[in-house]
Amino acid sequence: MSETTTPTPVPPKKTNRLGLELAQYRGSKTTLCAGCGHNAISERIIDAFYEMGVDQKRVMKFSGIGCSSKSPAYFLNPSHGFNSVHGRMPSVATGALLANASMLGIGVSGDGDTGAIGVGQFVHLMRRNLPLIYIIEDNGCYGLTKGQFSPTADMGSKAKNGVMNDLPPIDTCALAIELGASFVARSFSGDKKQLLSILKAAISHRGTCMIDVISPCVTFNDHEGSTKSYAYVKDHDEVLGEISFVPFFEDISVDYEPGSTTEVKMHDGSHLYLKKLAEDYNPSDKITALRMLHETARRGEFATGMIYIDPNQDNFVDSMNLVETPLAFLPQDQTRPGKQALDELMEALR
Amino acid sequence: MSETTTPTPVPPKKTNRLGLELAQYRGSKTTLCAGCGHNAISERIIDAFYEMGVDQKRVMKFSGIGCSSKSPAYFLNPSHGFNSVHGRMPSVATGALLANASMLGIGVSGDGDTGAIGVGQFVHLMRRNLPLIYIIEDNGCYGLTKGQFSPTADMGSKAKNGVMNDLPPIDTCALAIELGASFVARSFSGDKKQLLSILKAAISHRGTCMIDVISPCVTFNDHEGSTKSYAYVKDHDEVLGEISFVPFFEDISVDYEPGSTTEVKMHDGSHLYLKKLAEDYNPSDKITALRMLHETARRGEFATGMIYIDPNQDNFVDSMNLVETPLAFLPQDQTRPGKQALDELMEALR
């Protein structure tokens, strides 16, 4: 699908700025079900990294356990990947990015992996605003264990066996905003254009990019009565306004009537243009964002698009004040203090 | 201190409606530091259960691990108590309250026990709105392990050794509201009257009562530069307006100028009167509550009082549609199906 010709901010070329072809950003063959939303998301990730001309040797992939968590094997083969244990990807990614702060980290989780067993680590990841693209492939169920409800399943949503979910869903976007993530978005695996723009913006952002992507499970949660089915999501997708992303290496000027669009200057010099909806929406104010999430949820709708962004918020890795060289590669003479350091220490204990 | 004569909605008597004296609601001698905020909270719990005339044999006490979590041993001796493992009290309480849904559950946790290792279970407890009084004795540090910062430590707050906290705090009240708790309050261990009213209201509420009580650690976090010291909290306590509680068994009518006060009818027939501040505050609207929390936090203040309440929200235990008799006490003839049930099952497999 990446050979598509539907217009995107950066019209696809045969090769990107690194002279690489799209195919060189692919991964191994997917083992997920045909039609699974997760596969579409993998395609968008491939497109985004290709179009942004990211050097894949500078990328680390992470995941937990689940169908969704298998997907890092299906994109960016030249990058190292770590499919860790269920719900604990945030801690593994945190350690890896401290060990090598020069890398671009992308993590894929599921709504069960994040919202159930992993919600504790999720909370602290958001709070630390760790520079990491954190994607939740959200199908409202546990795909790999055959379709049980997950914590993002909506109240009243029906399972394949007819059972109704009677617990309120966790809104991972609201949670992320409340806890301190600096880039919070929601999208739909079926919305190629929107998801691609969000992913490209995420690549330019330094801080936690929490992207909840509704990604229907065709095998266990795509039926009548499910609020995470393709049909339901298409009908209830309330798009927050068009997103245009202009990467730092392109000089395209986007013109718009003043007031109609919010322009966000990204950390790496790229620009993000967010077209406002009638009710003017300010993606840099947490409370407006939360109100909007609560209201759309009350209406049984999904607000998709850039929900909240602060391109300049402090992040955990930078706050560590680390030396340039990645910690993993520091030579012995920088990590083993000299003899007189030991002598000093001994002297103080005599 | 419970023999105090400061006026409270229920003027203290020598014995309560069960004919019990206050002393009969006490626990074992505290082993916490003299002056620890946690001790004051234990006293308020004793007062509240005494004044509400709660039958202590109908109460179950829970906690995790920490100085705060030791405190259930220091109140309500006649009640069974379970001091479980670090951060996991919510699950233990959930199991116990399913086993015996007729009991009143009260849990005491700490800001580390809840906000760090326990935040995953906290999230799901709030989401389930389990009928439980959940008290966080919040001192912004790990008391029992000698004063390290906890996740509720404010950004810029200084530790005793001078180190500054550089992570944003988790606002447990905002989190609880976002996740679905139906009774969310914040108080201060030093504010006897407010805390007592909140606790009495909590006893009348059916659903999760998440009460974050700022409770200074005199040994490790009561110094200049700490935002959880007695001095700092006294100066920055923004009271949300007076709370009066009238239990169902007293017929006192509280009169107030219309509009000045919000009246809440509790699940058990008791009444809660919340005096509004100038800017009229609606404790039944989540977004107003969240805005207020964000704004006071930005000003470096603590909003204390009833922050959010919905007396009628569904709760996890009731949604289980359980028989009257506590599951723990069901006789064999109600829990072992008859022979023909087995025969049916076998027949279907022939």
Next chain:
Amino acid sequence: MSSPSPSASPAEAAPSTPVVNDFTVQVATVNGSGSQTANLVLLRAIFQMGVPVSGKNLFPSNIAGLPTWFSIRANHRGYISRKREVDFLVAMNPETAKEDVMTLEPGRAVVYDEPLNLKSLRDDLIFYPVPFDKIVAGVCTDAKLRRLVRNMIYDGVLSHLLGIDLAQMEKALAKQLGKKPKAMQLNLGALEAGKKFAEENLQIRHPYRVEHLNKTDGQILIEGNQAAAMGCMFAGVTVCAWYPITPSSSLPEALIGYMRKHRMDKATGKATFAIVQAEDEIAAIGMVIGAGWAGARAMTSTSGPGVSLMSEFAGLSYYAEVPAVVFDIQRVGPSTGLPTRTAQGDILFTAVNSHGDTRHVMLLPSSMEECFTMAMESFDLSERLQTIVYVMSDLDLGMNTWMAHPFKYPEQPFDRGKVLDEAKVKELGATWGRYKDVDGDAIPYRTLPGTPMPAFFTRGSGHNAMAQYSERADDYVQNLDRLARKFETAKTLVPPAILESDADATIGIIAYGSSHWAVQEGRDQLREEAGLKTAYLRLRAYPFGPEVEAFVRKFDRVYVVEQNRDAQMLSLLRLDLDPSLAPNMRSVLHYDGLPIDARSISDSVRAQEQVQ
């Protein structure tokens, strides 16, 4: 899959004498292709013809699109363990067809999808090409449905090639699809079309036949997780908290079904149970321990990764003495491992699970009947002993289809253990202490919240006999010594090991759990093929009763058969039996993720006994 090198010695080639009721059919398909129905119909039809049968489903850890093998063994002697060699292959999966064919022994038969053109691969096999697409097109006009009924065709083909009554297949099909007339009718069509095609086009050149027998009369077909779930229901479980994980999930999911049907209070229509899908395994065991503490019969079910996550709570249950039942449906491997393969790999870790000095009780079911009965025993034991009890099942038992005799309705009432009541409190009076050993069996009396009995404060930190907080050295030692004595008491309460012995046996075999069936067959092989007489002790629980040491003492060589790399049960035997017996014990290990087979056992024992 196991790969014996295909040696094409003509000697072995296609035997002409008929082989009746003694062969294995393996169906190779793609998962998600709906082959499960066709396979179960095949299995059930043979079962209904009175021929002992077993099915092993070898499926991948994903949802659709990867190779799956289902092997059905029919055996007139009643052997139901996995047989290594495949006699009859149904090759539907292009991806694996070549390897599936290449790994067959010479002389075996292969039904395959014609376009795969497999017969060119080997000349020492019997091939039956079948044009599945052509046939299905004939019976199903709706292209979308074809994928689903396509597999039914091979059932029809096998009905002819193996002599399985079509009527039995139809009956079996009805059992599966009875409630869906449209699907039923479609599949019947496919079944008949397959049979018809075979009759008209395939001339039988293989020796394998199914013939009527009477060895399954009155029996049932069931999966271990269903049996265990039934056991829990009849044990009166009232609280179940679980978190999904393969191969455990089908236990609580079956339980939900049974309880909704049989455990709703007649009068009020309300539930006499609470089943919670927890946020993770730590929460699940926490809920179970909270419920057990409050007096409920509480359980969870999980697999290896969950057992690891429950470690801290396991220690709390042990030290604070709170009942809890945990089913471990074991799967392969350290870490996330192979979630859809079987093993007995959590034994040693579970026995000592949690930091500090801990020991845990484990029950070891071998059969569908024991999945049912031990589920019930586990609740009695955990309330009697006031500690966590693990039921160590595995994927082979839990998720494969097994024959079983209908379960007997339990005669024994529940044993709710030592809960202080009016009478006892009068007897003990003020001298009652939560952790006092008043009966000499090291098991104290507890009280339950919500009763008039005296309250106490439960904690996982140091406490004395009166349940007061204590850091005193003597209190700690007394408590830990009592817990050790309590474990001795457990030896007298757990189900004893079971002995089966040949007359004048010369060597011993010890096994447990799902290995049992391969051991039984393996012992016959040893006796009949190598003249080795064996005595066999089947462990049913940890800790070991005195009968185990006595058994080992009887033989110079005892072979401990298990499905793990590290000889985990042998390790526990070495730790707990008289050290002088250690040299007598040897290992037979199988840990490739496939259910253990008899040949692996007899080969290993023969080799170690140096018997040709």
Next chain:
Amino acid sequence: MSSPSPSASPAEAAPSTPVVNDFTVQVATVNGSGSQTANLVLLRAIFQMGVPVSGKNLFPSNIAGLPTWFSIRANHRGYISRKREVDFLVAMNPETAKEDVMTLEPGRAVVYDEPLNLKSLRDDLIFYPVPFDKIVAGVCTDAKLRRLVRNMIYDGVLSHLLGIDLAQMEKALAKQLGKKPKAMQLNLGALEAGKKFAEENLQIRHPYRVEHLNKTDGQILIEGNQAAAMGCMFAGVTVCAWYPITPSSSLPEALIGYMRKHRMDKATGKATFAIVQAEDEIAAIGMVIGAGWAGARAMTSTSGPGVSLMSEFAGLSYYAEVPAVVFDIQRVGPSTGLPTRTAQGDILFTAVNSHGDTRHVMLLPSSMEECFTMAMESFDLSERLQTIVYVMSDLDLGMNTWMAHPFKYPEQPFDRGKVLDEAKVKELGATWGRYKDVDGDAIPYRTLPGTPMPAFFTRGSGHNAMAQYSERADDYVQNLDRLARKFETAKTLVPPAILESDADATIGIIAYGSSHWAVQEGRDQLREEAGLKTAYLRLRAYPFGPEVEAFVRKFDRVYVVEQNRDAQMLSLLRLDLDPSLAPNMRSVLHYDGLPIDARSISDSVRAQEQVQ
């Protein structure tokens, strides 16, 4: 506290001959009363006089108000393990004074706070009443400060009663309070006031004296957690993730201090390390594994409950082969247990920690020097072996004050293990596979993200030698067998056990960790008091090298000394050594939470050897 029944046989009563440099002083106070300074000054002053000394702090698991005991042992022979009997008691705590006095052996001495009026309790002890409040009032006008300096007075009193140079006490005090002139001056006043009071009022009737020796020259006083933290720094640790827990916290906290001082890049002032206080132990080990995977030297430090919570990740490290270093500062008990007491109770659980077939490497430090060196070795080993390595310290080593020889600056460069580089990749070329055993030591080559080396995908689920996802039986078995071989390789890399033997020893003793010091003294007792010659093998790591089996083979009876109930190390020996040696091994167990003492060992061995 341990409670020998006070038998008042006059024979034992107050010996008149002086007892020089061989006694134990125990100070009983209330925690939070600031007695720590006074106790350390006492300890250090004796140390500075050249007399071998050790201090054991017995503190409660709360912050203030509960009983605390600090015992200081001075011994001219250099015995620094805990001595069971207290010779000289300083009774400051009304709550425990009575029991503290009643449990003394006859003839011992007691300094006590006069109002407690203890001398009425027994007539077979030597009592010295001291009016602390009166004295402190004299030296400190500010009532608030009195609580803090009050304890300094007993130092002064003991200076007189035990003959400890006041000058040395002042020097020791300066070492503690040097930077706080006001506190310094106040405490000096209290010290002198105490001495003065004693000189004027107390006439010495006990035999205990400190006299100058030269047995501590050039040595240091340090706690094991500090030593380990230094080791980590000099090992070049770059990522540390931890979660507070007693008795581990002081290790990472010391590390923070050292790193801030010695590991900030000179040129830029930036950090060459990242230390993270994680949200819990699961996150801590997750960060360590993530960092280790990315090529950092990463560690965490915890205690029992944390080790339990890390179980699942331990299996990931083992199976996916990711380096990680975990310090387990062991404390007492299953569950939350006794957080401020010492034990060696996590040995067996840690060795097999995680579901499935797993085995882990453990280092076993016995001394301050080894806390330092093994911290360094642990990083080399975990990167060399590409697996999790546990350093099994305990509360006694980690939090008590020990004498040590100044640490030697490491000569060996780091061993960063098998990381694929240009050269190697040329050699192996396309044949490189993440999990291929190319060197025959079962250790594969890894590559690091952010380098030009080929990437691979790491997973805890089934994988083949090329690190591709695999559920194949043969791939799984090959991988698990290689891991078993890798553990064999580990035996050749871990620090070997150390042998100390009497000439013609008749029995063997095996011990490890903090038990070492009591064993040394116990062996002297056995030799000198019972004529029992012993050979002693001190284990320093798991898995065991060949020297361990060889040692056990040499003796009919080998006593394994350890501080747990379940003979956990003996269990591992039984599992890993030749089974025929199992009967040779016996246990000496100590698990009351107090550091093991020599007498417990020699008594037990004598009893088992039936030597009077």
